[in-house]
Amino acid sequence: MRQPRRRPHRRVIVPLTVVSALVGGVVLSGCGQQRDADVYTVMNSSTDESYHRWDAQTLARCSKTLGVRIEQQSVPASQVMTKALRMASSKSLPDVLQLDASEMPTFAEAGGLIPLKDLGLTTKDIPEGIVNFGSYDGKYYGAARTVNTLALFYNKDTLAKAGLEVPTTWAEMQATAKTLTQGKRYGLALSAGGAEDGVFQFAPFMWSNGGDETKLDSPQVAGALDYWKALLKDGSLSKSTVNWTQADVNDQFMAGNAAMMINGPWQVESLNAKKGLNWGIAQIPVPKAGDDSVGPLGGGILTVPNTGDEAREKMSARIIGCMSGEQEQITYAINSWMVPANEKAAAVWRTKAPELAALADQVATARSRTAKLGAQWSSVSLALQSAFQSALTGESSEAALKRAQQQVTSGN
Incomplete structure (x- = not known):
């Protein structure tokens, strides 16, 4: 990366x-x-x-x-x-x-x-x-x-001005992101693009919710995708999320167009080079307090x-x-x-x-993406990319993931 x-x-x-x-x-x-x-x-x-x-x-x-x-x-x-x-x-x-x-x-x-x-x-x-x-x-x-791996980056000044703490659970992040979404600024930015960037970013939500790449159509994977959809419905995520790479996400955060973002340490040098940007880093929030935050x-x-x-x-x-x-x-x-x-x-x-x-x-x-599937990870990645692109643009999570699992199983 x-x-x-x-x-x-x-x-x-x-x-x-x-x-x-x-x-x-x-x-x-x-x-x-x-x-x-x-x-x-x-x-x-x-x-x-x-x-x-x-x-x-x-x-x-x-x-x-x-x-x-x-x-x-x-x-x-x-x-x-x-x-x-x-x-x-x-x-x-x-x-x-x-x-x-x-x-x-x-x-x-x-x-x-x-x-x-x-x-x-x-x-x-x-x-x-x-x-x-x-x-x-x-x-x-x-x-x-x-x-x-990935983490939650946040604008310290923006959160402090709103009197908000750094979120640690999904509910807290959804509420915080919704509050911070104002004007041209979104509460959260992440990559849901149709490439490995998007899969890399979806993995911590899928895994922290108990989902598994060996069964894409499970309720746990659908729950993670539904959480992304809820953020999008709230307006906390930009509709352009489905086209953004992780580099695009960082650009939005640095420009002040996102109060928080999911991203990785490869962005730190550019963040430090931005004058006046007072940023912090925390673990990615989890479904409920006490859960492990499992990233890729x-x-x-x-x-x-x-x-x-x-x-x-x-x-x-x-x-x-x-x-x-x-x-x-x-x-x-x-x-x-x-x-x-x-x-x-x-x-x-x-x-x-x-x-x-x-x-x-x-x-x-954190864990390896290929630990369970080895060389078969690439086919799962392609299926997931298609699934969350479809789900975020209108299809139900269950239907999109059912098709993704069928795609992996059939090899097509």
Whole structure:
């Protein structure tokens, strides 16, 4: 998720059969490319100048530590999967491949990745939810340096002027948003666009209400969607919500057109750059007091492609170990406003970024979108996108979600 700091890109969904054919070919035939024994390549999506520079600094430190040269190859996030598949077909895969966690299961299912524990890496001091974030079918394939999730951002001055507290429950948020909706200003902004942005934002409402991606037509999922519809009916959400990306939501908040928003830490730098904007952050409200606020984990994970060259694969794992070391996580998290994946690193980070403590609390209960469905998540995501777009423009939640479940079940 990226820009202005980590604006989410639309990702290309590649059929598993295509991935299996391309990846299987390179695995069966071996590496197939002569490589400089002391030069290793990390392919990532750090095309933003700041992120590219930070990663270059990390790789320079790891190069010195490990005694090898590590080069960075950055491509847009939306192109990582297709680029990796082209490289697989030409037997020129990088030594370390950074994937979005939602893409990793497809590559892993096709046999394209080596389990990291087989290469000597452990999950010590990593919370279970983050281990699952980098796992597929019970095997740990991807190490996260930092993770992100969603939270409630609010304009402190606007709430204070209205004499309102930060909402913690759905009822409180609905009432607060309705009160703060005045003139051109909406009480709340969120993304319900027909892409992964919208699904990412719907997930905390679905999960916190007890819903599950394995049964889209359940009352719990319908209840979450009905809550969105109620906010829209109240006028607390703009009708343009169905077209907004998360970047659009941030633009509305910064312009004063929304008193609160659901968004992620990739927006923090732009928020801080806005003069006069006095903002705060809190966990996303829950259906009733005492419930866990369960958001989706986001971010990239570092994987080792299966090239057939065991010696290089072992060094690749050492590179990942260095990049995801505690101090490197802290440095990267402070730069990027993300949360370290390692518990010890996260504890240090909290002392250095206390204004984002609520985000760390949100991460503690967050979970991976692909934990239950693996590579099948993409089909559920597409079905959900269609469902809430239809429901927010007039169809009943029950009918829209029933069709979505049928779509997933039939595979159409």
